[in-house]
Amino acid sequence: MPKHRTAGQYTLTKSQKFSMAGVAALGAAALAVSIVPGNASEASQAATAEISTSPAAFTVNKDVQASVTAQQVAAAKDADAAAKKAKAEADAKAKAEAEAKAKQEREEKEAASRAAARKPVYANNLDGWIRQALDIMKKEGIPGTYNGIYKNVMRESSGNPNAINNWDINAQNGVPSIGLLQIIKPTFDAYHVDGTEHNQYNPVANIVAASNYAADRYGSIDNVNSAY
Structure with a gap:
């Protein structure tokens, strides 16, 4: 009969130790199998979540960037269009002003040419002097005719x-009669007409002043038939 041994006194045989080691190994393996799938599932879910969210964030950022770029391009186009419009308006205004100025200068030149063409040219002789004097007298309201002046x-x-x-x-008396109509200086000065030369010897000025005096005293140079 084998001897009774306490738990502390019990000794495992070699085969028993191998058996127990095998059982322990099997248990650890089972435990590992049961734990790893759970951890693996959580890691897989985390990775899946990261993968599923990262592209979305990238897409959002890309869309925002594209929108900003489009706005910048549109703003640049608007600014360029506004600048071109302003330049076109300024060019059109400058062109209109230049054309208006050129037209005014052309009209003034044409008016001057017409005035020059209408301005009579008087001969530098008795006929021309009388005709020029008559034109001045007409403007000044001084009566007289060609024949009335000529005879005097x-x-x-x-x-x-x-x-x-x-x-x-x-x-x-020191005031001799001078010129075509033999007018003295005090009379010439008193009846001189502005626009003519202030000179008794000037034929046109002499005729106009003498005719002005004759009109005042006799009504017209035509009424003078002797010394006056």
Whole structure:
């Protein structure tokens, strides 16, 4: 009969140790199998979540960037269009102003040419002097005719604008009669017409001043038939 041994006194045989080691190994393997699938599932879910969310974030960022870029492009186009419009308006205004100025200058030049064409050219002789004097007298409202002036000129100076009387009473008083119509200086000064030369020897100024005096005293140079 084998001897009774306590638990502390019990000794496992070699075969028993191998058996127990095998059982322990099998249990550990089972435990590992039962734990790993759970952990693996959680890791897989985390990876899946990361994979599923990362592309979405990338897509959102890409869309925002594309929207901003599109807005910038649109703004640049609008600014360019506004600049082109402003330039076109400025060019059109400058062109219109240049055309208006050119037109005004052209019209002024044409008006001057017409005025020059209408301006009479008087001969530098008795006929021309009388005709020029008559045009001035007409503007000033001084009466007189070509024949009335001509007859008095021929009687007074024979048509010599430099004629001077050095022997009559006027000459003796120091104011000789001068020019085509033999007018003395005080009378010439009093009846001189602006726009003509202030010179007794100037034929046109002499005729106009003498005719103005004759109109005031006799009504017209036409009414003068002798010394006046």
